[in-house]
Amino acid sequence: MPRAQVRLFAAVSSAIERDTIFAPATGQGRAGIAVIRISGTRAVACLERLTGRDKLVPRQASVVAIRDGQGELLDRGLAIWFPGPASFTGEDVVELHLHGGRAVVTGVMGALAALPGVRVAEAGEFSRRAFEQGKLDLTAAEGLADLVAAETPEQRRQALRQLDGGLAAIYERWRGELIRGLADLEAVIDFAEEELPEGLVGRAQALASALAGEIGAHLADGGRGERLREGIRIAILGAPNAGKSSLLNVLAGRDAAIVAASPGTTRDVVEVRLELAGCPVTLMDTAGIRETREPVEQEGVRRSQAAAADADIRLVVFDGENWPGVDEPTAALRQGASLGVLSKSDRLAGTGPWSVGGQGVLAVSVVSGAGLPELKRHLSAMVRDRYGVGDGVVLTRARHRAALEECREALRRAAEGGVEELVVEDVRMAARALGRLTGRVDVEDVLDLVFRDFCIGK
Numbered sequence: 001m002p003r004a005q006v007r008l009f010a011a012v013s014s015a016i017e018r019d020t021i022f023a024p025a026t027g028q029g030r031a032g033i034a035v036i037r038i039s040g041t042r043a044v045a046c047l048e049r050l051t052g053r054d055k056l057v058p059r060q061a062s063v064v065a066i067r068d069g070q071g072e073l074l075d076r077g078l079a080i081w082f083p084g085p086a087s088f089t090g091e092d093v094v095e096l097h098l099h100g101g102r103a104v105v106t107g108v109m110g111a112l113a114a115l116p117g118v119r120v121a122e123a124g125e126f127s128r129r130a131f132e133q134g135k136l137d138l139t140a141a142e143g144l145a146d147l148v149a150a151e152t153p154e155q156r157r158q159a160l161r162q163l164d165g166g167l168a169a170i171y172e173r174w175r176g177e178l179i180r181g182l183a184d185l186e187a188v189i190d191f192a193e194e195e196l197p198e199g200l201v202g203r204a205q206a207l208a209s210a211l212a213g214e215i216g217a218h219l220a221d222g223g224r225g226e227r228l229r230e231g232i233r234i235a236i237l238g239a240p241n242a243g244k245s246s247l248l249n250v251l252a253g254r255d256a257a258i259v260a261a262s263p264g265t266t267r268d269v270v271e272v273r274l275e276l277a278g279c280p281v282t283l284m285d286t287a288g289i290r291e292t293r294e295p296v297e298q299e300g301v302r303r304s305q306a307a308a309a310d311a312d313i314r315l316v317v318f319d320g321e322n323w324p325g326v327d328e329p330t331a332a333l334r335q336g337a338s339l340g341v342l343s344k345s346d347r348l349a350g351t352g353p354w355s356v357g358g359q360g361v362l363a364v365s366v367v368s369g370a371g372l373p374e375l376k377r378h379l380s381a382m383v384r385d386r387y388g389v390g391d392g393v394v395l396t397r398a399r400h401r402a403a404l405e406e407c408r409e410a411l412r413r414a415a416e417g418g419v420e421e422l423v424v425e426d427v428r429m430a431a432r433a434l435g436r437l438t439g440r441v442d443v444e445d446v447l448d449l450v451f452r453d454f455c456i457g458k
Helices: 003-015 043-051 102-113 125-132 138-149 153-163 166-190 200-219 224-230 244-252 295-310 372-387 398-416 420-438 444-451
Strands: 020-024 033-039 062-067 073-082 093-099 118-120 232-238 270-276 279-285 313-318 338-342 354-356 359-363
Touching: 020 043, 020 102, 020 125, 033 043, 033 102, 033 125, 043 062, 043 073, 043 093, 043 102, 062 093, 062 102, 073 102, 093 102, 102 118, 125 138, 138 153, 138 166, 138 420, 153 166, 153 224, 153 279, 166 200, 166 420, 200 398, 200 420, 224 372, 232 244, 232 295, 232 372, 244 270, 244 279, 244 313, 244 372, 270 372, 279 372, 313 372, 338 354, 338 372, 359 372, 398 420
Parallel strands: 020 118, 232 279, 232 313, 313 338, 338 359
Antiparallel strands: 020 033, 033 093, 062 073, 073 093, 270 279, 354 359
C-alpha cells in the first residue's frame, strides 16, 4: 500500500479511535487449547483488567491468571503481547491462550465484552485491519482466506504462493510499467510546446500492446486456479446399467450410490467429495442417458446432460457386458477432457487393448479389481496435469479475471488509438484496473467482497 494511503488510514484512526476487537482464533467446540485474539488501542488495557498485568515482554509467553470484572478466576493460561506496528493487524495485539473448554472461552469472552470500547470482531475484521495498515495487499488477504479453507495439499500450495505475494508481484510489475508509460503520455500532452524526445507516444503504445499480450497469456490458463480453489468436477457418464454407480462407489471407497441389476436405478446426480493428486474433486454419478418416456427418468437424463456440460473431466463408461456393441449416445460423450472406461472386464473375452472409435478405453472390473489401479493413475494424472499448481502463479478468483479482462481491453484500445488524450485515458483505466487487484487504488468497492467470507477471528 502507498505510504500516503497508510498515513491517511493512520490519521483517520487517530482522529476517531476505533473499537478494540476480540474473537476466538481457534475453532469452536471442546479442545485442549483455545486462543482469543484482541487487537486495538485498548488491547493492553484489556490485558491489565483481566490479568492485572500491564506490561509483558513483547512476543514472549507469560503465565497469567485471568479473572472477570468481579474478580472470579476464569482460567490460568498464557498471554502474549505483540506491540504495533509489529503485529498481524499493525495494531497492539494480545493473545490469550486458554484451556479449550466452552465454559472457559465463554467466560473470558463475556469479561472482554463488558469492557468499554471493546467488542466482538466481525468476520474478516482482523485481516481487513491488516490490509488497512499495509500489512497485506488484497491478493495476499485472499490467499490467507484460501489457506484457512484449504482441504488438500495442492490448495495449500496455491494459497501459500498467493499469500507470499506471487500474484501481487506480477500485478505490481505490470502496474509500474503502465505508470511509466503514462508519465510519457502525460508529458506529451502537458508539455506539447517543449522539446521532448521523439516517439514517446509510440513507445507507450508498444508497451500497452506488449502488456495486453502478457495479460492475455495470464488469462489463458483454463481456469485452473479457480477450479483448484473450488473443486474439480468429474462426471461419470454412460448408458443405464453400464456400471457407473459401482465405479463411483469403488473410487469413493464407500457405498455412496445405490447399485441394482435393473436399469435406471440412478435418477438424480449423486455427488461424492474426494481427493485426487492432492486436488479436491467432486465425483458425480449420473442417470443413464437414453431415450425414455418416463417423466422422472427424463428429468434424470436432463440432469445428466447438464452435469456433462458442467464437468471439468468426463469419465465415459461403456458396458462391457454388451461388448463389442457400442452405444453411440455414450460414444458421443467423449468430448473435451475425457477418459473412456470399459466396465465389467471380467465378462470380456480376449485381452485387449480396447478402443472405441479409434480412442483407447481402460478395461476395469469392480468385481475382480482388474484395471482399477490403472484407472486411478490415469485419472489422477489428468487432474494433476490440468489443475495442479505447477511452477506458475495463476488466477484464483473471478474478481481477478474481471479486472484483468478490463485492463487488457483498455490496453488494446490504447495500443490502437490515434488520439493522444484518449490513449492516456485508456492507460489510466488499465492502471486503475490493476490497482484494484492489490488494493492500490479504488478499493472501497471491493473490500466487503474480499473480506466477507473470512471466518470470525481472522
